[in-house]
Amino acid sequence: MARVVRFYELGGPEVLRIENVDMPAPGPGEVQIRVKAFGINRAEALLRSGTYIQTAPSPSGLGLEAAGIVETVGEGVDGFAPGDAVSVVPPLSMVRWPAYGEIATYPAELVVKHPPSLSLEEAAAAWMQYLTSYGALIDIAKLGREDFVVITAASSSIGLAAIQIANMVGATPIAVTRTSAKKRALLEVGAAHVIASAEEDLEARLKEIAGPEDIRVVFDAVGGPIFEPLTAAMARGGILIEYGGLSPEPTPFPLFAVLAKTLTLRGYLVDEITSDPAKLEAAKAFIFDGLMSGSLKPVISRTFSFDQIVEAHRFLESNEQFGKIVVTV
Structure with missing residues (x-):
């Protein structure tokens, strides 16, 4: 028993x-x-x-x-x-x-x-946090040095894992959180910038931090109205990876931003990695390296x-x- x-x-x-x-x-x-x-x-x-x-x-x-x-x-x-x-x-x-x-x-x-x-x-x-973040940022988006990546729900375990993985590969993580209450903690764990979406103009702050159209990757767990300012700040050919749906509000389809910038909006589940033996082994190797080096904690x-x-x-x-x-x- x-x-x-x-x-x-x-x-x-x-x-x-x-x-x-x-x-x-x-x-x-x-x-x-x-x-x-x-x-x-x-x-x-x-x-x-x-x-x-x-x-x-x-x-x-x-x-x-x-x-x-x-x-x-x-x-x-x-x-x-x-x-x-x-x-x-x-x-x-x-x-x-x-x-x-x-x-x-x-x-x-x-x-x-x-x-x-x-x-x-x-x-x-x-494993859940690092495999989820690895699959989106490394396997799909091919995140690398000099990339800006926007990470919403940044104080969640997956958000923090994404910040660590971005730093591990030399990218610049921009953390988005609802209020400024967790701003200091996010900076301490490696966020290069923190935006409080309920207190600041998200689109304006993103463009101020990364330039008018320099954000190639967005990793979002929220959905809802945030799609419009996120896509408005993205680079041409950028990719928004959606892995959640925390917002209770409808998610608009940002048609003109998607058309004008040829954006990719992609749904993602971690089982894309865990159900593929080759991808899972690559993910394990990446995560083991990060855990052993202390880059991932x-x-x-x-x-x-x-x-x-x-x-x-x-x-x-x-x-x-x-x-x-x-x-x-």
């Missing part, structure tokens, strides 16, 4: 329950992990509330990333043994492979022996205990966090 988090109805954090369930042994090609920490992601709140791209059954588990100790391995698994410290690459389905629990089982190809310099809490906070906003899972989700939805929320088991 193991304790896991599940929910039986859609709703707020209060629908989450901790239950004891029987955990089957790992099947062929699988690794079973005794979880020591797991990261909290916005996608899990969306699944819980019924607004995610995947529909939750009843009951449903959830969770996309974890770190812990190998408990046992299934038939045909090489390279892992009981006692190994490992972390997990986000699976294609958190319903099929949930992370919120004392025990979790994953296909061996999604299990990673992370750099020993990382604590288990840091390892549980690493997970920022943990706050840690909760397993019994505080409801409070952890409430904190996520408060939007007060700066970096990743982690739960220890």
Whole structure:
């Protein structure tokens, strides 16, 4: 038996329950992990509330990333043994492979022996943010030296990862956040510039920082009305990569900016990387290099205990966090 988090109805954090369930042994090609920490992601709140791209059954588990100790391995698994410290690459389905629990089982190809310099809490906070940012900025946009990149929702874990990756490749990260409350913290973690979108004219500030049309890459989690000032400040041939949808308002299609500047507006999901073995290996190598060199270092906003899972989700939805929320088991 193991304790896991599940929910039986859609709703707020209060629908989450901790239950004891029987955990089957790992099947062929699988690794079973005794979880020591797991990261909290916005996608899990969306699944819980019924607004995610995947529909939750009843009951449903959830969770996309974890770190812990190998408990046992299934038939045909090489390279892992009981006692190994490992972390997990986000699976294609958190319903099929949930992370919120004392025990979790994953296909061996999604299990990673992370750099020993990382604590288990840091390892549980690493893979979703860095793989998401890598896929958008490096694999798709080919971000490089002398590029300007605009990063919205910059104080989220993915936003901070994007800032670190931009600096790692010599690009200039421009962080966009709603108010100036987190401005100093964003500058301290490597943002070259910070714009408070609720307090400043976003288009004017972008053009002031980067020139009238020098922003080639935008990495956006928000959508909504922000599309118009973002695209108005972009360079000809630029690309806006959308990976979220935090705005409750409709997202306008900036027709004339797209036509005049031949812009690319592209939707993106991290499983473009995790479902492609070659791309995943390239991503792992890039992220390992960054973690080993210290160029990439997970920022943990706050840690909760397993019994505080409801409070952890409430904190996520408060939007007060700066970096990743982690739960220890």
